[in-house]
Amino acid sequence: MTASTNRAPRRPGRRALLRGAGAALLGAAGLGAAPAARAITLDKVRERGALVVGVYQDMPPFHVDGQGIDVELARALAQALGLKLTLLPFHADENMDDDLRNMVWRGHYLGFGPADVLLHVPVDKPLMDATPQALIFGPYFRERVAIARDLSRLPKLEALSDLGQAPVAVPGQSLAGWLLIGSDGGAYREQLRTKLKDGVEAAQMLRRGEVAAAGGLLSELQSVLRDDPRYAIEPLPSPRAPRNGWVVGMAVKKDGEDLARELQRAVNALAQAGTLERLFAAGGVRWRPV
Structure with missing residues (x-):
């Protein structure tokens, strides 16, 4: 993977990534692809017994080779919901709109996805307005x-x-x-x-x-x-740098309001219990309330 902005909301900060990672490669890595029948509502996710979480491939310190902060967050969210975790890593596309389409509300053209929830999504009002098919919520980190x-x-x-x-x-x-x-x-x-x-x-x-x-x-x-x-x-002492950085959270499909509410409760509880601070510290990153 080439250099990145780690999911900054503005397009100039987009990762230029390797493409063509198919569902077979994901399966070969032992990290699993989303099942064919897409569960969106909380009841359907519970019926399946596993939470499918989309995470960006090769995004240190959040995910590299099945490890990182977002992987631990995904595991904590699944545990909070009483579910197993199915991790769905993927290479980012050209912009955030593409990622939301591929991993949240439609599925990837290579045949995998969507996930039940995608992590590391900018909690950005213009992005929300431009993507009515997705619910963006659950801020958990401010990047700079x-x-x-x-x-x-x-x-x-x-x-x-x-x-x-x-x-x-x-x-x-x-x-x-x-x-x-x-x-x-x-x-x-x-x-x-x-x-x-x-x-x-x-x-x-x-x-x-x-x-x-x-x-x-x-x-x-x-x-x-x-x-x-x-x-x-x-x-960075540059007047062109985003002064307050940007906040990242998560996204589900628009009709997954009940799942979004449960995930929001879970991330709130993780923050209040000090779990978010601990899992970020394990990745070498200082966490502060968003």
């Missing part, structure tokens, strides 16, 4: 564009000009990459290392000392560098 830096090499970063000539790792095909490439008339292009999959790889380069700073998503950078006193992780 961020930059991490080696404090011994960059003691301050109040503006991008403080980078000087220091090398910076950032996935080029990501929101962080586009912002850095275009900032200040392209002043930083020559010092950017952009041939990276994601912000996790950028953070790993920083930790190895190959660059002085790394751009990416807050979750990506924290999952590698959190609590290491040698590094600071802060919002």
Whole structure:
């Protein structure tokens, strides 16, 4: 998978992904495809005995090879509903509208899906208005564009000009990459290392000392560098970066109101019990109430 914006609501931050993953490949990975008879209502899901949860493929730290924060959240939601979990990973399409069509209200043209619920959906009013076939709800995390830096090499970063000539790792095909490439008339292009999959790889380069700073998503950078006193992780100081980031939640088909209500109750209970904070911490990410 190439670099990403980790499901930012605005189209410029879209993942450019490998396509063509069929239902057979998903089954071969042992993660299961949704059954042919699509259950939408809570009663039908309970009758089946399993909650089919769509998760993005190769989205660290939320899902990689059957593990990650969204996988643990999916498991906790299924358990809260007294159900088994059937995980349905998939490669993202060109935009969020396509993902909602493929994984929430219609099913993928390759023959798998839809899931009962899709995780990591931007809770974004324009997206809601543009997709009446889906219910978007259950915010559980606020994502941001961020930059991490080696404090011994960059003691301050109040503006991008403080980078000087220091090398910076950032996935080029990501929101962080586009912002850095275009900032200040392209002043930083020559010092950017952009041939990276994601912000996790950028953070790993920083930790190895190959660059002085790394751009990416807050979750990506924290999952590698959190609590290491040698590094600071802060919002990217660019006026074009989304000031408050964006909130991600989940989505079900429009006629699944009862399922949505039960999932909303479940995620509320997980937050109140401290479970969300613990499962994010296990992925190296600091969780705060949305």
